[in-house]
Amino acid sequence: MGFSLPASAQQSTLDTLYQELLQADETTYLRIEEQIIAQWEKSGSPAMDLLLRRGQDALDDGAPDVAVEHFSALVDHAPDFAEGYYGRATSFYMLGMIGPALDDIRQTLRLNPRHFEAMRGLATMMQELERPEDALDLYELVLAINPQSAETRAAIDALTIELEGQAL
Numbered sequence: 001m002g003f004s005l006p007a008s009a010q011q012s013t014l015d016t017l018y019q020e021l022l023q024a025d026e027t028t029y030l031r032i033e034e035q036i037i038a039q040w041e042k043s044g045s046p047a048m049d050l051l052l053r054r055g056q057d058a059l060d061d062g063a064p065d066v067a068v069e070h071f072s073a074l075v076d077h078a079p080d081f082a083e084g085y086y087g088r089a090t091s092f093y094m095l096g097m098i099g100p101a102l103d104d105i106r107q108t109l110r111l112n113p114r115h116f117e118a119m120r121g122l123a124t125m126m127q128e129l130e131r132p133e134d135a136l137d138l139y140e141l142v143l144a145i146n147p148q149s150a151e152t153r154a155a156i157d158a159l160t161i162e163l164e165g166q167a168l
Helices: 007-023 029-040 046-060 064-077 082-094 098-111 116-128 132-145 150-167
Strands: none
Touching: 007 029, 007 132, 046 064, 046 082, 064 082, 082 098, 082 116, 098 116, 116 132, 116 150, 132 150
């Protein structure tokens, strides 16, 4: 028996937080980002939340191979929970497995189209795949959701300079 909010209440909370994020300033956006991520991490099942936490802990401990196992179990048991795919994508990326990472990022964004962390991750992969225009487009999508993101603004600035240099 889970104690998380019903799906409709959780979605309402997320909608409110996304609205607050649009109106945030540079001193409040990080707090709101953290609240959104905390909502994303609520599966509705204590067992699935435990698998998520174990995968995240394995990543924090520098063991992406172990993390893949936890996240794969999470994906198997909760295929509609975006965070399982996102965690596994991160793990695959850390293992240098770009193809599987891209597949899981795609699934994350299918399940949660406003997942700005997945968008940033995909943008990073696009840069590594020498697709800077696609990366820039993704960063712009992140800014549409989170206009104060300093990390995203810095990435856009760097890519813009890179692309202007290529145009010369």
